[in-house]
Amino acid sequence: MKILITGAKGFIGRNLIEALGNKNNPEFLQYDKGSDPQTLQHYTRLCDFVFHFAAVHRPADGSEFGKINHLFFSDILELLRSNNNNCPVLLPSSIQAGDDSLYGKSKLAAEQALKAHADLMNSRAIIYRLTNTFGKYAEPNHHSVVATFCYNIARGLPIVISDPNHIMNFYYIDDVTDSFIAQIKSYIEPDPDGFYRLPEKLKYTITLKELADNIYKFKYCFDKGTVPGCSDQFTVKLYKTYLSYHLDCEANEGALKE
Secondary structure: OEEEEEOOOOHHHHHHHHHHHHHOOOEEEEEOOOOOOOHHHHHHHHOOEEEEOOOOOOOOOOHHHHHHHHHHHHHHHHHHHHOOOOOOEEEEEEOOOOOOOHHHHHHHHHHHHHHHHHHHHOOOEEEEEEOEEEOOOOOOOOOOHHHHHHHHHHOOOOOOOOOOOOEEEEEEHHHHHHHHHHHHHOOOOOOOOOOEOOOHHHOEEEEHHHHHHHHHHHHHHHHHOOOOOOOOHHHHHHHHHHHHHHHHHHHHHHHHHO
16 A cells, blocks of 8 residues: 655654554655655656655744645645545644634644545545644744643753643544544544544643653653553553654764763
C-alpha cells in the first residue's frame, strides 16, 4: 500500500510513520518542507491513501494560515483530481475550526475543500476535529504546552503559567495514530455531525498547575533514580512523554561533552 504523508517530518507525521512501520509494511510517499514540489504530481498519482498533516500553527505572517492550511491542501486535492485518484484523504482539523481566528478560518476552509473534493470524486473525506495533542516529537515552545513544560523542566529552565487554574483538554499521540491507522483498514462511521473524534475516555482534562506539578514530580523522581507512581493512564502517558524529552536532554549533554 502506498501512503502519501504530507508534513511527514512533523509531530504527527513522525509518530504515524513509526506506528505504521511497526505494524504494517507500507510504502511511504513522504512530503515535507524542502521536498521538491514536483514530486506531488507523481505521489498523487500513485498513492492509495493520503494523510495530510502539513499545516502551520503560529507563523510569523498570518497570511501563512490561508496559504498552507487551506490553499496548499486545495492544490493537493486538485492534483488528486487531475490524476483521477479517488483514494481516501484524512485531514486532522481542530476544535477551533470556524472560530474567528485566522487559524480557525483556515481549518474550516480546508474541511470544506475536502468535503467538496469527496463529493466530486465519490471518495472518503475523513476529517478529525482534534483538541490539544501531546507526545514525543512535539516541538517545544511552539504549539504544545506539554512539550514546552517537559523540555524546559528537564533542562532546569523556567516555565510560564499565566493562569494556573486554566483547564486543558488533551489527546495522546499514540491514541490519535491508532485511530488514524484504523481508518486505513476499514470504514468507520463518523460522529453524527460528520466529523471524527477520539472516544471521551481518551480525552484527558487537567489544569495547567496540575500539569506542571506532575512534570516537576517526574523530574524529581528521575533525578533521584526512582519511578513516580502512575495511578492512571494519563499519568502513564505523560510520564512516557516526559522521558522522551529528559533522555533527549541527556543525549545532547553527552554529545557536547564528547
